[in-house]
Amino acid sequence: MNQINSKNISLTINKEDFKNINVEFRQNLADFLRELGFNGTHLGCEQGACGACNVLLDGKSIRSCLTLAVQASGKEVTTVEGLNSSEMKTVKDCFIKNNAMQCGFCSSGMLMTTYEIIKLNKKLSRAEIREMISGNYCRCTGYQAIVDAIEDSVNKLNLGSQNG
Ligand code: FES
Ligand code: FES
Numbered sequence: 001m002n003q004i005n006s007k008n009i010s011l012t013i014n015k016e017d018f019k020n021i022n023v024e025f026r027q028n029l030a031d032f033l034r035e036l037g038f039n040g041t042h043l044g045c046e047q048g049a050c051g052a053c054n055v056l057l058d059g060k061s062i063r064s065c066l067t068l069a070v071q072a073s074g075k076e077v078t079t080v081e082g083l084n085s086s087e088m089k090t091v092k093d094c095f096i097k098n099n100a101m102q103c104g105f106c107s108s109g110m111l112m113t114t115y116e117i118i119k120l121n122k123k124l125s126r127a128e129i130r131e132m133i134s135g136n137y138c139r140c141t142g143y144q145a146i147v148d149a150i151e152d153s154v155n156k157l158n159l160g161s162q163n164g
Contacts, residue, residue, distance in 0.1 A: 005024055005025055005026070006022050006023055006024045006025060007022070007023065007025065007070060007073075008020045008021065008022050008023075009021055009023055009069065009070055009072070009073035009074075010073065010074065011072050011073060011074060011075055011076070011077060012075070012076045012077065013033070013036070013038065013077045013078075013079065013082070014038075014077070014078055014079060014081055014082030015076075015082065018036070023069045023070060025068065025070055026068070027068065027069045027070075028064065028065055028066070028067060028068060028069065029055070029057075029064040029065075029067040029068065029069045029071070029072055029077070030043050030046075030053045030055075030064035030065045030067075031043075031069075032069035032072075033055065033064065033077070033079055038079040038081055040079055040080035040081050040108045041053055041055055041064055041079050041080065041108060042105055042106075042108055042109070043065055044105065044106075044137070045065070045137075046065045047065070047066075048063045048065065048066045049137070050106070050109070050136070050137040051063070051106070051109040051110075051112075051113065051135045051136035051137060052105060052106055052108070052109045052136075052137070053065040053109065054108070054109040054112035054113065054136070055077055055078060055079050055080075055112065056076075056077065056078035056112065056115070057071075057072060057075055057076075057077055058075050058076050059076070059078075061112050061113065061115070061116050079108070080107075080108035080111055080112065083111055083112075083115060087118050087157055088111070088115060088118070090153060090156050090157055091111065091114050091115075091118065091149075091150075091153040091157075092111070094149045094150075094152040094153040094156060095107065095110075095111070095146075095149045097149070097152070098145050098146075098148040098149040098152055099141075099145050100141060100145045100146045100148065100149035101140075101141070102140035102141055103139075103140050105139070105140075106136060106137060106138040106139070106140075109136050110133065110136050110138070110146055113132060113133050113135065113136050114133075114150055114153065116132070117129065117132050117150060117153075117154070118153065118154075118157065118159065120159075121159050121160060122159060122160040123154060123159055123160040124150075124151075124154060126147055126151060129147050129150050129151060129154075130143070130147060132150075133146065133147070133150070
């Protein structure tokens with residue numbers, strides 16, 4: 001690859017080290033991750049609107065379609081394949097139990113947003129849950145089942161119980 005248009009980057013993806021990977025400056029992080037086999041990261045709108053491409057960059061949810069792969073150099077990326085904490089296993093079970101996915105295209109982005117909801121460690125109303133997922137589009141479910149699944153997760157994980 002032309003070294004003028006590319007550079008080598010090293011980063012961690014789902015706690016695994018990737019070193020000296022040559023990447024074009026113009027390549028977005030979503031395509032980069034998918035080329036490495038992390039196909040759970042989906043590309044929907046490719047303009048920052050739908051949330052299907054959400055991943056965590058140093059623990060914070062970002063749109064990987066609007067982020068260049070080179071911006072992840074030296075950082076820690078978590079994709080949906082890396083959401084394996086016991087809390088997120090509970091969340092995934094709740095999504096399945098509540099039929100919160102149909103085609104599944106939005107699900108990885110929804111799970112990323114739910115990760116951020118869980119991190120808040122507080123009980124949320126259904127209206128607050130709807131607001132939190134307002135950056136994630138779903139074309140299939142009508143959102144009701146997704147809100148059910150997230151509410152179920154918050155209850156099962158007993159979030160906010162130490163905060164009064
Ligand atoms: S593909 Fe990135 S926000 Fe839609
Ligand atoms: S389940 Fe199909 S887009 Fe959400």
